Structures are given as C-alpha cells and as structure tokens.
Amino acid sequence: MLCVSRLLSHSPLSDEDDDIYDPPFSATSKTLLKPRAGRQHKKKNEQKKARGGKKGSSNVLDSRNALNFPVKSDLPFDFKYSYSETNPDVKPIGFREPPRFSPFGPGRLDRKWTGTSAPAEESVDSEKLAEQRNKVLGEPLMEEEIAELVEKYRHSDCSRQINLGKGGVTHNMLEDIHNHWKRAEAVRIKCLGVPTLDMDNVCFHLEDKSGGMIIYRQSNVLLLYRGRNYDPKNRPVIPLMLWKPYAPIYPKLVKPVADGLTFDEAKEMRNKGLNSDPIMKLTRNGVYVNVVDRVRDAFKTKEVVRLDCAHVGTSDCKRIGVKLRDLVPCTPILFKDEQIILWRGRNDQIYSSSAVELAT
Structure with a gap:
C-alpha cells in the first residue's frame, strides 16, 4: 500500500527533470548540498574572472x-x-x-x-x-x-x-x-x-x-x-x-679483514683501538680543519687511533672516515657506536704513499 500511494503521489519522470531531490533514496543530505554549493562557488569565480579576467590571463600567459x-x-x-x-x-x-x-x-x-x-x-x-x-x-x-x-x-x-x-x-x-x-x-x-x-x-x-x-x-x-x-x-x-x-x-667502506692484516690481527687492532683514549672529540657540524694534521701526528707514535664522534651521526662518521682515508692516508677498520678506529697501515705502505706524494 505504501508503494502504491507513493507512486500515485509522484508524477512520472520526464526528460526535463535532471535534478530530482528525493530524500528517502538519497545517500546523505550533504552530498546533495555539495553540487549546489559548488555551482554558487563557480558563479562567483566566473564573476571575479569577468571583472579582472584580462589581468589574470595575461599573467598566466607571461608565466608560460x-x-x-x-x-x-x-x-x-x-x-x-x-x-x-x-x-x-x-x-x-x-x-x-x-x-x-x-x-x-x-x-x-x-x-x-x-x-x-x-x-x-x-x-x-x-x-x-x-x-x-x-x-x-x-x-x-x-x-x-x-x-x-x-x-x-x-x-x-x-x-x-x-x-x-x-x-x-x-x-x-x-x-x-x-x-x-x-x-x-x-x-x-x-x-x-x-x-x-x-x-x-x-x-x-x-x-x-x-x-x-x-x-x-x-x-x-x-x-x-x-x-x-x-x-x-x-x-x-x-x-x-x-x-x-x-x-x-x-x-662497503670497511672490509672484514683489512689489506695487509690477518683475521686475528684485524680483531686485535679493533680491540686495541676501542680500548685506547681518543686523540680528539668531534662535535656535530663542527669545524674539522685541524683533524687531518692531528691524525698524522698521532700516527707518528701510535699504530691505531680512535676518534670520538659522539652525537655526530652515523652517516657523518662514515663521511669523515672516507675523507681521512684519502687525506692522511690511512685505513678505517671499525665504525661502532659513533667511534672511528683508524689504522695507519704497514711501514712499507706508509713509505710508498709518502714517496708518491713527494713525486707528485
């Protein structure tokens, strides 16, 4: 009975009725209000463009x-x-x-x-x-x-x-x-x-x-x-x-066993470096102008040196190790807990590298 009364109360659909508002068969009332609000917003934008359309279009063309x-x-x-x-x-x-x-x-x-x-x-x-x-x-x-x-x-x-x-x-x-x-x-x-x-x-x-x-x-x-x-x-x-x-x-920057060392010697060098006192402490985003000279001077009396890079960051520690490897020169053998362990290398490697620098 409800369906029959509903059909009788409503007129049949025509091709001209494009926008029909039927609350019982609509999803939500908000979805019906959005298109109408959008039309009003569109009309306002068209009015604004009509007022200053020439200026806006010229700016767009200039930017393109x-x-x-x-x-x-x-x-x-x-x-x-x-x-x-x-x-x-x-x-x-x-x-x-x-x-x-x-x-x-x-x-x-x-x-x-x-x-x-x-x-x-x-x-x-x-x-x-x-x-x-x-x-x-x-x-x-x-x-x-x-x-x-x-x-x-x-x-x-x-x-x-x-x-x-x-x-x-x-x-x-x-x-x-x-x-x-x-x-x-x-x-x-x-x-x-x-x-x-x-x-x-x-x-x-x-x-x-x-x-x-x-x-x-x-x-x-x-x-x-x-x-x-x-x-x-x-x-x-x-x-x-x-x-x-x-x-x-x-x-990888650090090899499991550095060139010129055996497995036991590499392990001993790492432990020796971790247990030694750091020659200097680096800060985050600091000035490292004198670090290379300090490491070179330390290698005159030590075989392994440690740099304390607490709070510097893991990525920066590796970058510092790469720089020191090429500038000193030396061999990084361990990066652990923001500590850099550097090995100066064999005596024959040091002499050969210094001879190359003097030749160049």
Whole structure:
C-alpha cells in the first residue's frame, strides 16, 4: 500500500527533470548540498574572472612564455647534487631510485640524468674557458681593494652570507651565489661539518663552478669575489634541482679483514683501538680543519687511533672516515657506536704513499 500511494503521489519522470531531490533514496543530505554549493562557488569565480579576467590571463600567459622547457645551459661541467663531496672515480653498485627520475624534473633539462649526474654533451675548450673567466675577473685587485672588501664582508653579521653544510658545494648553491652577486661584489661563505676536512677542495670547486675568486680564507670562512667585469644580466643559466636525489649504493667502506692484516690481527687492532683514549672529540657540524694534521701526528707514535664522534651521526662518521682515508692516508677498520678506529697501515705502505706524494 505504501508503494502504491507513493507512486500515485509522484508524477512520472520526464526528460526535463535532471535534478530530482528525493530524500528517502538519497545517500546523505550533504552530498546533495555539495553540487549546489559548488555551482554558487563557480558563479562567483566566473564573476571575479569577468571583472579582472584580462589581468589574470595575461599573467598566466607571461608565466608560460617565461618557462621554456627543456632548459639549455652552457655550463661546461657535469651537473651533480654535490661537487666537492662526490668522487667520480668510485662507481656505485646500485641505486635507491630509478635513474630515469631526474631531480631537475621531467622534461625540464636537455641533459640526461644518469643516477649520479647530468653530463655535459658538448666538448669543453679549456683555453676558451680560461679566457672568458679572466675577462670577467678583470685586472687583479690591489691590496687596498682587497682589504676594503674583506672588512666589508668578513664579519658574522654580514647579510651576504651562504652556509655550506655537509652537502658541500651543491648545485643549487651556485644559484644562490649569483643571486648575491647581483647586489654585492663578494659573498661570505661559512663552512661547517665534513667538508671542512679538506678546505682546499671546497675552494677549488667554488672557483671552478662559479667563476669567481677566493680573496680571503680564515679557517672555515671564505670570501668569494665576483670579478671587476661581472654582469648580472649575462649570468650563466643554472637550472635548479627540485629535490635532493637519493644517494646511490657504494661498496662497503670497511672490509672484514683489512689489506695487509690477518683475521686475528684485524680483531686485535679493533680491540686495541676501542680500548685506547681518543686523540680528539668531534662535535656535530663542527669545524674539522685541524683533524687531518692531528691524525698524522698521532700516527707518528701510535699504530691505531680512535676518534670520538659522539652525537655526530652515523652517516657523518662514515663521511669523515672516507675523507681521512684519502687525506692522511690511512685505513678505517671499525665504525661502532659513533667511534672511528683508524689504522695507519704497514711501514712499507706508509713509505710508498709518502714517496708518491713527494713525486707528485
């Protein structure tokens, strides 16, 4: 009876009735209100566009015309996330993400991402690059000019400062340097963390990748000069990385048995290093300028040394070990509880390495 009365009370459906409100057979009342609210919101947006539509459309067209993809850059070096903290001689054994995912974004760069870098396709003429760099730098600065720039930019309250962290000289940092050079002749760079172990490497990559010149160096503070003939309007095109790429997988740093040792000798060296007093204690994001010299001096009287890296972090400990392995040189034999154990190697290995350094 209820069904019959319901059919009699309602008129038959017609093609013109597109929007029928029937509460008993509707899901919820909120779902019915959303389309109506959306229509009102749509009408308001259309009215706003009608009032200022010309201005909004012109801005959209200008932004689309300004972004011409893919971006082409004439910089002669391979694009990497970090230039000072990566070694091109060490090849990765795997990737944590597919190499096809470029950190520059899909279709935004004319170079192909290999998983670690975006190589330059054209060959590099070193003589031509040197001429262009010398042309931008201009005549050498006088001592009075250098002293004036140093006094202006070396202080800690300088507004033209860039902090260099454990990533080292990164790709996006080059864009920050040129942005500061628009309004300032020099930029102050404060270095902290693992890159301070090798400040010569940091200075080389800053000058090589930016085209500037280091005019002041005091411990971990640098001043990078742009040059006399620097023109901000003719600055190089530097495409930005949209995200930090995942670090690839490299071979293990510490071998179960170091070269030149037996299994029992390696075990004894590890225990000896853990039970010895640390030669120095490193802090997180500290200044490690004197660490290499301290380790070299300690190896004159000790065979195994320990570095206390409490609260530094496991990843930073491994980075420090890699740097010390190449700079001292030495052999890391253990990373445990943020403690680094270094072995100086056999006497014949030390003599051969020192002979190679003297020859070079």
